[in-house]
Amino acid sequence: MKGHTLMRRAVLLPLFILFSLSHAEQSQPISDVPKMEELTNTSHQWSNLQKVFQEIQLKFSPPIVRAAVLCFIAASISSAGGIGGGGLFVPILAIVGGLDLKTASTFSAFMVAGGSTANILCTMFINCIHGGKSVIDFDIALLSEPCLLLGVSIGVVCNIVFPEWLITILFVVFLSWTTSKTCRKGVVSWKLESEVIRRNGFGELENGVRRDESNGENEVIKSLKEPLMGEVENFKISIPWTKFGALVVIWLSFFLLYILRGDRDGQSIIPMEPCGEGYWILSSLQFPLAITFTAWILHRRETSNQQEILGQTGEKPPNLIFPIMALLAGILGGVFGIGGGMLISPLLLHIGIPPEVTAATCSVMVFFSSTMSSFQYLLIGMEHKEVALIFAIICFFASILGVVVVQRAIEKYGRASLIVFSVSTVMALSTVLITSFGAIDVWRDYARGEYMGFKLPC
Numbered sequence: 001m002k003g004h005t006l007m008r009r010a011v012l013l014p015l016f017i018l019f020s021l022s023h024a025e026q027s028q029p030i031s032d033v034p035k036m037e038e039l040t041n042t043s044h045q046w047s048n049l050q051k052v053f054q055e056i057q058l059k060f061s062p063p064i065v066r067a068a069v070l071c072f073i074a075a076s077i078s079s080a081g082g083i084g085g086g087g088l089f090v091p092i093l094a095i096v097g098g099l100d101l102k103t104a105s106t107f108s109a110f111m112v113a114g115g116s117t118a119n120i121l122c123t124m125f126i127n128c129i130h131g132g133k134s135v136i137d138f139d140i141a142l143l144s145e146p147c148l149l150l151g152v153s154i155g156v157v158c159n160i161v162f163p164e165w166l167i168t169i170l171f172v173v174f175l176s177w178t179t180s181k182t183c184r185k186g187v188v189s190w191k192l193e194s195e196v197i198r199r200n201g202f203g204e205l206e207n208g209v210r211r212d213e214s215n216g217e218n219e220v221i222k223s224l225k226e227p228l229m230g231e232v233e234n235f236k237i238s239i240p241w242t243k244f245g246a247l248v249v250i251w252l253s254f255f256l257l258y259i260l261r262g263d264r265d266g267q268s269i270i271p272m273e274p275c276g277e278g279y280w281i282l283s284s285l286q287f288p289l290a291i292t293f294t295a296w297i298l299h300r301r302e303t304s305n306q307q308e309i310l311g312q313t314g315e316k317p318p319n320l321i322f323p324i325m326a327l328l329a330g331i332l333g334g335v336f337g338i339g340g341g342m343l344i345s346p347l348l349l350h351i352g353i354p355p356e357v358t359a360a361t362c363s364v365m366v367f368f369s370s371t372m373s374s375f376q377y378l379l380i381g382m383e384h385k386e387v388a389l390i391f392a393i394i395c396f397f398a399s400i401l402g403v404v405v406v407q408r409a410i411e412k413y414g415r416a417s418l419i420v421f422s423v424s425t426v427m428a429l430s431t432v433l434i435t436s437f438g439a440i441d442v443w444r445d446y447a448r449g450e451y452m453g454f455k456l457p458c
Helices: 002-026 036-060 062-080 086-096 101-131 138-161 164-199 241-261 277-284 286-303 321-336 341-350 355-379 385-413 417-448
Strands: 202-206 209-212
Touching: 062 086, 062 101, 062 385, 062 417, 086 101, 086 341, 086 417, 101 355, 101 385, 138 241, 138 286, 138 321, 138 341, 138 355, 164 321, 164 341, 164 417, 241 277, 241 286, 241 355, 277 286, 321 341, 321 355, 341 355, 341 417, 355 417, 385 417
Parallel strands: none
Antiparallel strands: 202 209
16 A cells, blocks of 8 residues: 555656646746745645546556455345445455545445345346245335434434544444344354254255155155245236335435435535525424324324234234334444444344345345435535446446355255344454444544544534
8 A cells, every 4th residue: 555655656746846847937936925826726736636646546456456356245245134235345445445435435335236236136026037026025114214214314413423433432332232143143043944954854965955864765855945035926026016116205205305405515406505504404304204204104004904024933023113223223324334234134133034034125225225325425526436336336246146146045955044144244344344444543533633522513
């Protein structure tokens, strides 16, 4: 990293000297005090030279290539659990790729959107063709999405107000706890699956089929679990378009509110004072919007004969637990800057939602939240759009590979706990990477003597 920095300075320094000399010849003598306008112009030209060189380096440098390879691996692992993987993408892009934190965060939003798009396509179309139905629980997604989007907005404000050291501590505590609970859930599921295999007298897997050794016959028997996507039913794609359309309406409602509100600097489609009363009034409208959508969905469920949401034990979780969990996951995701998928997935597993349903449903929620972030970055004029799109395509194909491999493994070995272990692996790696990255930033701020207390949101 130091070598690349020295090379960049060596290339830009002669250009800067030439520019300064040529500018000095055309301006007033050296003995005169330079005007503030001239210094501003010089700084602007220097900034432009740096941006041009960074654009070239961003596209062709070896660190970016290494970061792309690691992000491909991270996306394939994350996709199996239906989580975005932002907790891995940001540290990889910042540490390995050498990007600043802001650029890494914008790239991560596009990469998560690309990966979640692949997950949904695999779950809703490819697997539906082979299985006849989708395991996405749109009822959970509908109950969770409004509060998840509201929580992310609250978390973003908290991220601005809270000091870096507090965010790092909260991240370590919460992610360590959820990682531990998820690992235990995976171990318990693995033991239960092993007990089912032992009780049914299944022998070793040979040539892709299980043989019953209890009676000495080489009789091929069915898998101990049904296929991940159910039985084949005339190859029909069963997608509840009404519920999917409701999710789109929720997404568009929040997106329209974000467009009208703009950002804290006053960039909006309507004239508005930066971070003024209008900004906060429009921001507060997210509360009644989320409450209205959630109440409407709950009312529809109570008045219609819809299938109840059941856990693995057959118990019915309270309907209100899903919006509450989504709100919590959204707030923490906004504070940590990693999205809500990594946080809501272990919570769904903890209340007994089957791993297959958890992974598929989280993919839908991650898709809507990540596309919301991506569009907001585009509206405020993000840089390096082409490079971000390339990384999104990389994660798209990596996610397809991860979903296909894990699905084949589940259908072959009958172990849905592989999804739980995938989630816990991503969470453990994210905890280590982001904690280390945050600790370095905290120490750097402390060494520089910078202010480390609470800040105003504007």
